[in-house]
Amino acid sequence: MHSLKRGVFISFEGVEGSGKTTQAEALVEWLARSQIPHIFVREPGSTSVGEAIREILLNPVNKEMHPKCEVLLFLAARSQLTYEKILGALNQKKVVVADRFSDSTIAYQVYGHDLPARMVAILNRFATAGIKPDLTFLVDIDVDTGRQRSAGNDRMEKRDAQYHERVREGYLRLARRAKKRIKILDGSKPVDVLSNEVIVQVKQFLARKGHKP
Ligand code: Z5A
Secondary structure (H helix, E strand, C coil): CCCCCCCEEEEEECCCCCCHHHHHHHHHHHHHHCCCCEEEEECCCCCHHHHHHHHHHHCCCCCCCCHHHHHHHHHHHHHHHHHHHHHHHHHCCCEEEEECCHHHHHHHHHHCCCCCHHHHHHHHHHHHCCCCCCEEEEEECCHHHHHHHCCCCCCCCCCCHHHHHHHHHHHHHHHHHCCCCEEEEECCCCHHHHHHHHHHHHHHHHHHCCCCC
16 A cells, blocks of 8 residues: 555546546546555535535526526535545545546636636635645547537536637636646547556656655
C-alpha cells in the first residue's frame, strides 16, 4: 500500500460527450492497481442528497427552472459532497478523483448562462470551504462530436448548440487563466492514448508532491 504525504484532489472537466467520465474511470482503475488510496465522486451526485438534487437538475420535466435556481442546486449538491466525502478523504491523505467540480459551474452557469462571475465565485467558496482541485484535466472536444457521442436526453443536454459552444469557450478561457492546474487533453484521440497521457501526468504530479511509488 502506498501512502501520500497529503490528500490530492484531481478533477475531470469537459462538455457533454467529451469522454471525461471514461478518463476519470481509467485513472481510478490505475489508482486501484497501484494500491493508492482514493475515492471517486461525480457531480452532481455521489451522496444521497446530491443524487436527489441531480434528478431534479437533469429531469427534462423541469424546463421552467431559472438559472439562479439551477446554480444554487449545483452548489447545494457540491456542498453536501464536500462536507460528507471530499474533506474527510483529503484529511485521510487519499486521492480524490472528481467527475466535474467548480469549473463546471463557471463554464455552464457563468459562461453558458451569463450569471455574474463574482457572485458565483463567492457562493462556490461558501459551499466548498474554499477547496479547489490541485490538478484538472479538461477533455476538449468540438461540440458536435461530443453531442453525437452523448445520449442528449437530459434537461442540460437538450440546450442548443450555441449554449454548449459558450461552455466550451468558457472552459478554454479558464484553462488559459490557470495553465498550471488545468491540463487540456485532445478528446478526439483514442481512449487508450488519452488514459496513458493522464496516467503519465498524474504520476509526475504525485512524484512532485513527494509520493514514492
Ligand atoms: N453541470 C452544470 O451545468 N454545472 C455544474 O456545476 C455541474 C454540472 C457540476 C451533468 O453532468 C450535467 O450537469 C452536465 C453539466 C451540468 N450537462 N451537460 N450537458 P454529467 O457529467 O453527468 O453529464 P455529461 O457531461 O453530459 O456526461 P456525458 O455525456 O456522460 O459525457 P462524458 O462524461 O464527457 O463522456 P463519457 O461518458 O466518458 O463518454 C461518452 C461516450 O463517448 C461513451 O459512449 C464513450 O464510450 C465514448 N467515448 C469516450 N471517450 C472517447 C474517445 N476518446 N473516443 C471515442 N469515443 C469516446
